[in-house]
Amino acid sequence: MNFLDAFGAHNFLIRDAIITLLVGFSVFAVLNAGMFAMPQIGFMALGAYTAAILNTDHGMPLTVTLGAAALAGGMSGLLLGGLLRRLDGIYLAIGTIGFAEIVRLVARNLDITGGPSGVLGVDRSLNDLQLCVLAATALAALARISRTHIGRAIATMREDPLMAMHQGINLQRYRIALFTLSGTLSGLAGGVYVHIAGYAHPNDYTFGKLVTVVAAVILGGATSVIGPIVGTVITVGVPEMLRSLNEYRSLLNGSLIVLIIAFAPSGIAPVVGTAWRRAIVGVRRSSRGHRSPTPDQLDQHPAPVTMSQPRAPAADVVLSVQGISKSFGGVRALADVSLVVESHDVLGVIGPNGSGKTTLLNVLSGIYSPETGDLRLDGKSVAPMLGHPELLARAGIARTFQTIRIVGAASVYDNVAIGAHLLHTASVASAIISSPSSRRDRAAVHCAVESALERVGLTSLATTPAGSLAYGLQRKVEIARAMVRQPKVLLLDEPTAGMAPNERDEVFALVSELSRNDIAVIVVEHDVESISANCNRIMVLNFGRIIASGAADDVLREEGVIDAYLGRSTRG
Amino acid sequence: MDFFLQQTINGIAIGSVYVLFALGFSLVIASLRVFHVAHAAVFTWGAIFNWHLVEGRGWPLAVSLAVAALLTGALNVLCYLALIRHLEDRPNKEFAAFISSLGGMIVLTELASRDLDRSTVGLPARAVPRQVWDIGGVRISIVQLMMLVVAALAFALLHWLIQTTRFGRQIQAVAYDRETARMLGVNVLGVNALVFFLSGALAGVSAVLVSVSFNVVSGSLGDSYLVIVIAVMVVGGFGHVAGNFAGGFIVGLVSVYTSAYITSAYREVVIYSLLLLFLVVRPTGLFRTSPLQVKA
Numbered sequence: 001m002n003f004l005d006a007f008g009a010h011n012f013l014i015r016d017a018i019i020t021l022l023v024g025f026s027v028f029a030v031l032n033a034g035m036f037a038m039p040q041i042g043f044m045a046l047g048a049y050t051a052a053i054l055n056t057d058h059g060m061p062l063t064v065t066l067g068a069a070a071l072a073g074g075m076s077g078l079l080l081g082g083l084l085r086r087l088d089g090i091y092l093a094i095g096t097i098g099f100a101e102i103v104r105l106v107a108r109n110l111d112i113t114g115g116p117s118g119v120l121g122v123d124r125s126l127n128d129l130q131l132c133v134l135a136a137t138a139l140a141a142l143a144r145i146s147r148t149h150i151g152r153a154i155a156t157m158r159e160d161p162l163m164a165m166h167q168g169i170n171l172q173r174y175r176i177a178l179f180t181l182s183g184t185l186s187g188l189a190g191g192v193y194v195h196i197a198g199y200a201h202p203n204d205y206t207f208g209k210l211v212t213v214v215a216a217v218i219l220g221g222a223t224s225v226i227g228p229i230v231g232t233v234i235t236v237g238v239p240e241m242l243r244s245l246n247e248y249r250s251l252l253n254g255s256l257i258v259l260i261i262a263f264a265p266s267g268i269a270p271v272v273g274t275a276w277r278r279a280i281v282g283v284r285r286s287s288r289g290h291r292s293p294t295p296d297q298l299d300q301h302p303a304p305v306t307m308s309q310p311r312a313p314a315a316d317v318v319l320s321v322q323g324i325s326k327s328f329g330g331v332r333a334l335a336d337v338s339l340v341v342e343s344h345d346v347l348g349v350i351g352p353n354g355s356g357k358t359t360l361l362n363v364l365s366g367i368y369s370p371e372t373g374d375l376r377l378d379g380k381s382v383a384p385m386l387g388h389p390e391l392l393a394r395a396g397i398a399r400t401f402q403t404i405r406i407v408g409a410a411s412v413y414d415n416v417a418i419g420a421h422l423l424h425t426a427s428v429a430s431a432i433i434s435s436p437s438s439r440r441d442r443a444a445v446h447c448a449v450e451s452a453l454e455r456v457g458l459t460s461l462a463t464t465p466a467g468s469l470a471y472g473l474q475r476k477v478e479i480a481r482a483m484v485r486q487p488k489v490l491l492l493d494e495p496t497a498g499m500a501p502n503e504r505d506e507v508f509a510l511v512s513e514l515s516r517n518d519i520a521v522i523v524v525e526h527d528v529e530s531i532s533a534n535c536n537r538i539m540v541l542n543f544g545r546i547i548a549s550g551a552a553d554d555v556l557r558e559e560g561v562i563d564a565y566l567g568r569s570t571r572g
Numbered sequence: 573m574d575f576f577l578q579q580t581i582n583g584i585a586i587g588s589v590y591v592l593f594a595l596g597f598s599l600v601i602a603s604l605r606v607f608h609v610a611h612a613a614v615f616t617w618g619a620i621f622n623w624h625l626v627e628g629r630g631w632p633l634a635v636s637l638a639v640a641a642l643l644t645g646a647l648n649v650l651c652y653l654a655l656i657r658h659l660e661d662r663p664n665k666e667f668a669a670f671i672s673s674l675g676g677m678i679v680l681t682e683l684a685s686r687d688l689d690r691s692t693v694g695l696p697a698r699a700v701p702r703q704v705w706d707i708g709g710v711r712i713s714i715v716q717l718m719m720l721v722v723a724a725l726a727f728a729l730l731h732w733l734i735q736t737t738r739f740g741r742q743i744q745a746v747a748y749d750r751e752t753a754r755m756l757g758v759n760v761l762g763v764n765a766l767v768f769f770l771s772g773a774l775a776g777v778s779a780v781l782v783s784v785s786f787n788v789v790s791g792s793l794g795d796s797y798l799v800i801v802i803a804v805m806v807v808g809g810f811g812h813v814a815g816n817f818a819g820g821f822i823v824g825l826v827s828v829y830t831s832a833y834i835t836s837a838y839r840e841v842v843i844y845s846l847l848l849l850f851l852v853v854r855p856t857g858l859f860r861t862s863p864l865q866v867k868a
Contacts, residue, residue: 036667083852089666090607094802095851101799102844109837207795211678218671250682257675261668262658 004128010240015128017236018135019193023213024220024228025138026185031222032146033178034158036093038210039080040186042100043073045205047190049107052119052200062125066191073187074180081179085172100210108202118201119194126195134192138185141432142225148431148438149417149424149445154178156407156418158223163405166365167481168393168422215253219260221267230269316343317379318520319364319397319489324373326363326544333359334370335544341489341520346511348535348552349524356544357524358402361491364522365399366392377488394422396488400478400495402524408467412477415466416452419481420445452484455510472499479507483514490514492523496530508534532556574709579832580825585716587824588723589778589785593797594804594816595730596774601810603747603767604660606669610651612794612801613680614772618644618779619789620684626699633699633784641776648772649765651676657761660750685791692790700784715785722777730770730813743767799840800827803847809857818858822846 004011023040030037047069054060054068084095107113114120145151157164157171165171194200212235220231234256239249264271319341326334334356341347349357362368364375369387376382377395385391398419406415423445424431426438453459456476461469466477475495482490492511496504508530515521525531531538532552539549540561548555555561593615600608621643625636655676659668703714734740742763745753754760782797783789800823808819823843830842850857 034664036670083848087851087855090670091806091851091855093607093670094806095848098799098802098844098847098851102841102848105838105841105844109841207799211674214671215675215678251679254675254678254682257678258655258672261672261675265662265664265668 002128004131013236013240015131015196017232018131019189019196020213020216020236021228021232022135022138022189022192023186024217024232025142025225026182026189027213027217028222028225028228029142029182029185030178031217032158033154033174034161035175035178036089037084037096037179037182038093038214039077039096039099039179040182040213041205041207041210042096042103043076043183043186044190044193045100045103045107045200045202046076047073047187048194048200048205049113049119049190050187051191052122052194053112055122055194056119062123062130062195065195066188069191070184070188073190074184076187077179077181077183078176080183081176085175097207097210100205101207104202104205107200107205113200113202116202118199120199122194122198122200124196124198126192131192131196134188138188139225139229144432146225148434149421149442150428150431152414152418153421155223155410156421159407159410160405162367162389163401164418165389166393166399167418168390168485170390212253215257219256219268221269223266224269224273226273227267227269230272231267234268317341318343318345318377319522320376321364322374322376324360324363324370324375326359326368326370332544334363337373337541337544337546339539339546339549341522343518343520344515345537346515346521346523346535348531348538349522349541350526350528350531350538351541355541357541358493359544360541361399361493361522361524364392364489365389365397365491393487397491398482398485398487398489399491400475400482400493402493402497404471404474404478406466406474406477406481409465411463412458412466412469413449413453413462415477416449416480416484417445419452419484420448422485423448448484448486449480452480455483455513456480457506472503475499476507479510483519487519490519490521492521494524494526496525496527504530528556575832577710579828581710581712581716583825583828584821585719585824586785586828587821588719589781589820590797590801590804590824591723591817591820592726592774592778592781593801594808594820595726595813596771596778597801598805598810598812598816599730599767599771599774601805602812603743604656604764605666605747606656606673607666608651608656608673608768608771609670609798610655610673610676610680611648611771611775612798613677613684614644614648614651614794615775615779615797616681616684616791616794617647618776619783619793620687621776622780622783623693623695623789626695627693633701633780637777637780640780641773644776644779645769645771645773647680648768648775651680651772652765652768657764681791681795688789688791690791692788694787694789695784700787715781719781719785722781726774726777727813727817733770734813739763739766799847800843803843803850806847806850806855806857809859812857812859815857815859 002011004014007014023044026040026043027038050072051065051069054065060068080096080099084092087095107118108116146154153164153167153169153174156167157169157174161171190200193204216231216235217228218231219234220229221227235253239245239252245252260267317340321337321339324334324337325332337356337360339347349360351357359368363370363386366385366387366389374381374383375386377397382392382395385395407418424438424441426435426441431438431441450459453462456479458473458476458480461473466474469477475498479492479495482492495511496507499507504527511521511523511534523531523535535552537550538552538555540547540555540558547560548558597608597611600606600611618640621640622636625631625639626633631639651673655672656669659665659672662668701714701718705712734743742753742758745756745758746760746763750760753763779793783793804816804819804823806819807822808815808817823846826846827839827843830836830839834842
């Protein structure tokens with residue numbers, strides 16, 4: 001079964017490379033989500049020592065030790081992910097590197113782990129077939145995940161965590177889950193390693209080792225599962241093939257990292273991928289767009305999200321805000337703001353710059369938690385959700401942003417599909433095995449996305465990268481993303497800024513249509529004319545206070561409003 | 573009691589070197605929001621430069637220390653130009669700069685190991701001052717005194733530079749908002765290069781002090797101090813000068829006490845645990861700075 005012996009003197013190198021690849025997948029699992037975490041060598045050491053001790057001291061067979069190694073890695077991933085859940089960026093990198101070093105140093109000093117000489121005499125019973133099957137399974141699982149809505153959510157949290165939260169993606173839960181996955185993979189790699197090498201030794205789990213693996217993942221590209229494979233092949237293979245280079249392996253690796261970050265920041269795999277696609281262009285060009293369900297799937301499951309017929313206008317209070325205040329340092333951005341929105345309302349919020357308009361939306365969507373005040377949706381208080389965009393999104397609030405937040409490299413279709421994250425109701429496991437219920441979800445999401453695209457008039461651009469669109473069109477992508485999950489309340493932050501007048505009219509026509517379809521809309525705008533023409537109610541903010549509110553025409557005639565806009569302090 | 577006092581003095585002395593190393597690190601983090609790990613390799617090179625000057629050319633320590641500091645300063649400017657500068661406008665700058673710096677660290681560390689033929693060397697006996705004072709049973713060596721004095725001088729210099737000079741105001745302006753500073757006529761490239769120079773020089777000085785104190789120079793010198801100095805910054809608060817001082821002395825004392833009262837094998841475990849504890853319980857450090865938080 002040790003068919004890798006066919007590679008002669010290279011057999012150990014290749015087995016080593018496959019194990020490095022397993023750890024590389026584990027690094028990929030977190031880096032791909034934009035998490036700057038590097039605990040993998042620590043997980044690997046835990047897995048290695050668990051397997052080694054179970055095998056030598058307790059005579060456990062291979063299957064048990066490998067399972068225990070994966071479990072040890074996974075559990076420590078869960079624990080560490082939970083402990084470090086508040087950390088971000090560099091802090092996370094530092095904390096996790098610290099964890100890995102602690103594991104190594106403790107292993108080097110404990111009796112049970114054999115101190116500095118490690119655990120010897122592990123049976124070398126893992127054959128090449130098992131090794132390859134394990135690596136292929138890990139690859140298949142990661143590739144599968146990246147093709148589900150979970151993969152889309154992970155890519156979104158990498159590109160824009162704040163926006164991801166607003167689509168109902170629970171970042172903390174995802175982070176902890178990915179830590180656990182990363183731990184499982186590395187723990188397994190550690191178990192595999194001891195059953196090939198025959199020992200567990202503390203010097204195998206150093207920071208230097210981690211740097212090699214991270215280098216491979218970065219080289220290959222941390223945004224696709226092919227990346228770690230390409231990277232490992234290059235970092236292990238190239239110096240080996242060019243014997244004269246072997247001595248310079250570290251120098252080569254280091255320089256390659258610097259060059260890759262400078263010139264091809266997403267790694268080599270995407271560059272190779274693009275060249276490959278270019279080579280076979282024409283053959284499969286048309287089928288390279290978004291993944292649509294087959295026609296019969298669509299027939300079986302008619303779109304559950306319909307927004308066509310206007311319903312009878314029964315006005316219910318959808319959202320009510322009571323006494324919300326928010327300060328930044330000494331600045332009172334919102335002072336005792338209260339408002340009510342009914343189901344068919346389009347509430348326009350206007351006010352001079354710095355009057356608190358965007359702060360209001362940020363409180364309503366969960367970015368800020370206010371010092372005081374209550375928020376009710378459909379009569380129920382959601383005050384505990386304030387400050388948590390993912391919970392408010394689930395409760396039925398959707399928004400667009402003043403500065404556009406889309407994933408530029410992804411297609412228009414995919415950008416809108418991000419907004420439909422919450423329409424996936426099937427469990428994670430069923431999404432991965434593509435169960436009937438998850439296929440139903442996907443068909444439903446597909447219909448919802450298509451219908452949202454049609455309503456903003458972007459159907460023909462569905463496969464275009466969103467970042468390449470004109471400004472006004474990008475805003476429409478955001479609006480489509482916000483409305484695709486049929487929220488109760490839609491918050492629009494200057495949706496027509498930078499648009500031509502005819503586009504502006506289109507957007508407001510869409511807004512009126514949405515409000516007839518039971519989506520209450522709150523729109524922040526500078527353009528008083530559009531607001532007065534398209535909103536049935538207007539609220540004017542100045543210095544964080546409501547200075548006028550009511551029917552559009554009445555409000556705009558009020559003296560206080562004219563004062564605020566013209567900047568008069570006294571009238572003479 | 574004497575033993576305790578002796579350990580405390582040792583802790584403060586080594587702590588002041590940690591402070592120097594951390595100050596250079598922090599200066600870059602605070603002004604550029606960049607975690608420049610290659611700083612550790614620049615540190616290694618400080619010890620190597622000094623070793624070459626003392627061993628090869630027979631220079632006195634006081635001169636070689638100054639020259640080594642200038643050389644590491646220049647080396648760090650090179651690092652900035654080759655590793656960091658082109659990444660400053662990237663949306664994921666923090667990550668890109670860290671990885672790029674990691675690549676630079678691999679190269680510089682490897683070059684350092686090659687320069688020393690992968691061996692560990694020590695300074696010649698004649699070059700290391702051996703004077704030791706005995707004050708009431710507590711011994712203070714001239715090297716320890718040097719550590720304290722140099723750390724104090726460096727702190728005073730840095731404080732003076734940043735708080736009172738035009739250059740200091742420029743650093744603060746660039747740290748606050750690079751684009752606005754540029755529009756107001758600040759030479760951002762020049763300011764950043766100077767920040768890296770100062771930071772590298774501090775690394776050089778601390779490396780020379782460490783290599784004189786323990787009489788060890790090797791290619792992995794910087795690596796072994798990297799996590800310690802990270803702990804110093806996390807405990808004290810990233811990019812916070814006074815915090816670095818507190819953090820440096822705390823970590824210095826903790827490491828010396830652990831070696832003295834428990835076992836030196838667990839010295840690092842205790843330091844890393846302190847680091848993790850702070851990250852979990854108080855990630856902003858003692859002095860509540862959070863320059864690296866992602867803005868919403």
